[in-house]
Each structure stands twice: as C-alpha cells, then as structure tokens.
Amino acid sequence: MNLWRLEWVRLVRSKRLVALIGVYVFFGLLGPVTARYMGDILERFGGDVVVQFPDPVPADGIAQFTSNANQIGLLIAVVVAAGALVIDAIPEMSIFLRTRVDRIDRLLVPRLVVSFAAVAAAFIVGMLGAWYETVVLLGSLPVADLLLGTLLSLVYMAFVVALVAALGSRLASVLGTVATTVVVLLVLPIFGLVDVVGRWLPSHLLGALDGLLRGTKGVSEYVPATLVTLALTAALVWLATRWAAQREL
C-alpha cells in the first residue's frame, strides 16, 4: 500500500468511481437520444401547444451531453474530488499521514493526480458514449474538433480539481469546500457575460466543444481562456500546497 494506491482504493471501495463514471456515461448515452427525439417527445406530450424544432444536427448530440455533464456531472466530480483533497477534514486521519511525510506535497500530489484522472476518465468515457450514439442517431462528427474540444474541457476540469484542492486546504471541510467551489463555478460565467472578460475566463472553455463542432468558433477563440486556466490551475495547486503546509492541527 502506498499513497497512490490509497487514492485508487478510495475511489473504488467508496464507490465514488462508479458514481462518477455512471453519471457521465448516463448523460453520454442520454444526450444524443434527447437531441434526436426531443421534438417527438414534446410533440407527444405537449398537448395543444405546437413547438417547432429545427432538425437536429450531430453537434446537438454532444451539446446535450456537455450541458448535463457540465452541471450535474461537474457537481459529482467536485464532491468526489473534495472527498480526497480535503486532507484535514478528519484531523485524526490527517495526523496519521502528516506526521509520516516530510513535505505536504507528498500527500497532495497523488490526490490531485488521481482525482483529476478519475474525473477526466469519467468525462472521456461519457464522451465516447455520446460520440457513438451521436454517430448512430445523428451522423458523424469532425474528429479533430471533437478531440480538441474534449482536451479543452479537460483543461477546465483540471482547473476545477485544483480549485477544490486549494479551497479544501483552506477550509478543511468537505461540505464547505463543495459549497464554495460550486459558488465560484457559478459566479465565473456571470463575469463572462462581459464579452471582453469572458474570452479570458476558464468558464469560456465549457463552450469549446459546441463552438468547435458547430464551426462557429475557431481554435484561436479559446487560446486566451486556455492560457489563463492553465496559469490559474498552477497557482491554485501552489496555494493548496502552501495552505495545507501552513495549517495547524
């Protein structure tokens, strides 16, 4: 048993990995179906109300997936990450580990890497499901744009995991960390409503898959947000380490 395996065991035995992947796979499979049949569903249950839907395109299948993945999926991801990254949530457990390492990053790095890997794996598996169903139900997708959009989504998720780590080190409470992270993630897009600012914010990457797949945005559109997100992620990891090292038990 070592600190890396500990994180893997935490994910598997606590069923967090199953929950995480399950949520993303569910939305991955549901998204394209919803996009394909939304018009029919509303027509059947809409009564006298007539709703005109344009014919769905392949990008709609992925958009349905990302819309759910970026809300409920991300919330589950935050909860799972906080469960691992709030090192001092239970001081007696923390003492066991803290007094056995000379540097706090020995504890934090495996938790950061494994948490991100789990979140990324869940997103990718969900995306593969969404891609497959989209191709079957709605038609093919531009592979390069899909991969690039997925990569940019993963950059955003790395930022979210780093944010959880920093807040977890500061607050030492799982509930407080989850709540504060959610508030930060909700507030960021509000700043993004200001167009000049929006292109630089991490939340801009949430729309990357849709913009690239529909061809309404080019790669250059997401370069500023990517650079800022990577810089913020690095800064948050540094803060997480610093705050955890400073904390007294």
Place this chain on the structure above:
Amino acid sequence: MIRVRSLTKRYGEHAALDGVDLTVAEGAVYGLVGPNGAGKTTLLSILAGLRRPTAGSVEIDAAVEERAVLPDAPRFDKWLTAREVVALAADLGDVTDETRIQTVLEDAGLAEAADRAVGGFSRGMLQRLGIAATLVTSPRLVMLDEPAAALDPAGRREVLDVVERMRSTSTVLFSSHILGDVQAVCDWVGILDRGKLLFEGPVAELLGNASSRVYLVRVRADVQTVADRLRSNEWVRSVETPAERLLRVDVTTLDAAEQHLVPALAEIGVPVVSVEPEQVSLEQVFLELTR
C-alpha cells in the same frame, strides 16, 4: 533526543504553553502528565510538527521518518483493512519487509482481524491498530497522546505493556492524565499545568522527595492513647487515627522520625505490629503540585 527551550504557544490572549523547558533523554520513557487543558496535546502537536510555537525552540534528534506519533483517538479510512493501514505506514517509513507488518499486527493482537475493514473496529481495536502502525517502522522516537485514556482496564494494560516493550528500542514520550499509568511505565516525568512545566525529573526522585514525612504505625492497642502521647513530642506535627489499629504520624523531618519514632513507641509500651513510611503515589504529588 528532545530539547525544548522557552516554548510558548498563544491562542490570542490565552497561553496554552508558557515558557516550557523540557528535555527527553535518548532511551527514556517520559510521561507528560497534567489535567485536561494543561497543554499536553499542544506540546505534543508542536513536537510532532503539527503546530508552530509562538516562541521558543524545539530540537529533536530524530529525522521525520524515525519518529512516530499516535493521537489519542486514531482513525483511519474505514474501507482500508488493518493490514493495509499498517502497510501504508510501513511504506511511508520505507519499510519493505512484509513479515514486519504481520509481526506488528500479531503483537497488537490483530492477526485475526488483519484483513477486515477498519470501519467495523472498536475503539480499543483502533487504538491497537494505531500502535501497530506506529511500531512497524521501528521508530527511534515515539510520541503517544493519551494512548490508554479511553480503554478498558485490560486494553490499558495491553497498551502499557507495549510501551514497556518499546523501552529497549525507542525513546517514548507519552502524555496522560492517568497517573497510575505513568507511574507504572515511566522513568521520567514532567508535570504540566496551565501551560507551565511544574516539575521534570525521575519518577523516583519526585516520589522520594514527597514521601518522607508521614509514617504509618500499626499497633495492637488503643490508638487514641498512643496518639495523645505521640502528639506531645516536638518533632511530631500531627497524628491521625484513620483506622482502629492504625496511626498516621506526620513528623517534622525524616531524620527526626528515624531517630525518635521507634524509641517513643517503646517508651509508651504499646505492642507495635509495623512502622513504615507512607508510600506517596504520583497522584498525591501531582495534586500537591497543581493545587
């Protein structure tokens, strides 16, 4: 092994530790005693690197991997097995010998529960698991915070036996408010109260200094008459009669008692069963010091 000088820890206006000087020699079993809130856990936390002092210095002659700390109520991820907890501690201490893990689990009485998830463990089992995880790396310095506080008598005895066994291989610093435990296993003691170290030294010295002035005299006669006669001596401070045939004679000095007590009893002509200095417990000394 440990040298603490002028150690102070403040939380706002409150001084949890106030200029503590403490020395733990290599190989010692050092008992840090004090009432709840005395500052024991704060002191151990600073020594363990979990808190920073407001002022003062701490020198520890053991690398991080040579130390082990056991909190008063150890807890572990509930989905780990006991063997995995000890294996993790071994890995963090760079111990690669698999048989060592099994050995410490057996020593802690957890061999049969080794592959069970710790989520179902009792408080006593968690304490023993904490000790197994502490010992697996054969640390040079072991710091135990109230290791037996919440255990039943049998569990406490087991923990004290483990501490006793550590004597030959490790320096042990353990805090407790159960003075009998400290008296049973420690050779050095530090008495901490309201953030100040009131005494530090060998347990025998502490008890020896305090055990001198009271003698217990058992007689086969009316104790009141004997008590009245003894009270008339200038070297007698007081005489109590706690039982029918027992006198408790408080004398001015040990020398006076050794010189005059037995002749005085002979002069009274009372049949004497025994004369012995009262054994003072650590608890009595502690209460005296912290009063």
